[in-house]
Amino acid sequence: MGFGTEQPQPRHNNEPYVKDALIADIEELCERRRVKYGTHLQPNNGRDALQDAYEELVDGALYLKQLLIERDAKATPQ
Template sequence: MTDAQVVDQPPPKATEGDIWRAVITDMEQRRETGISRYGTPLQAHNGRDAVVDAYQEALDLAVYLRQEIVERIDLRTAILRAATLLEQPHKHDWRPDLVQCAVELDALSILRAALR
């Protein structure tokens, strides 16, 4: 996984918003979805193996994270390629390549929007 950029990161900077509050809100909404779907909140001794459920969710999480990494790399690559083409227009007719970059960027943004 050489392109996953598994590296140490700098300490976080203070910005706007509260991610904890957003996650708590998401959890509250998820609880309501579960009650609506199953008629009860998640409870112990419900006939399911919680470890198996959690493991399957963790596997899903891993592939979703990897998908996001690949999509970010693809998007960054397309942007850098477009920027390079714009900086060196005299070397060749860059317009077809730039159009292809735009198509790739548009396809990635459409895919992202559809997945959210």
């Protein structure tokens, strides 16, 4: 799969909104991290937030590429 693949307009349906699921995930993750680290994420906490964010995005990009490769392999007759 390459870039530039044309996508149709999204259509409304009766599925739950992704936004609501995301908010629930954020709240759960923040609480798990508060328990793990003893505090919620705050500025000026001694860490390099840019480095942390970059590493998290690289991890996310790797997982997304894995999913794309796996999806494309299923779609390709062997």
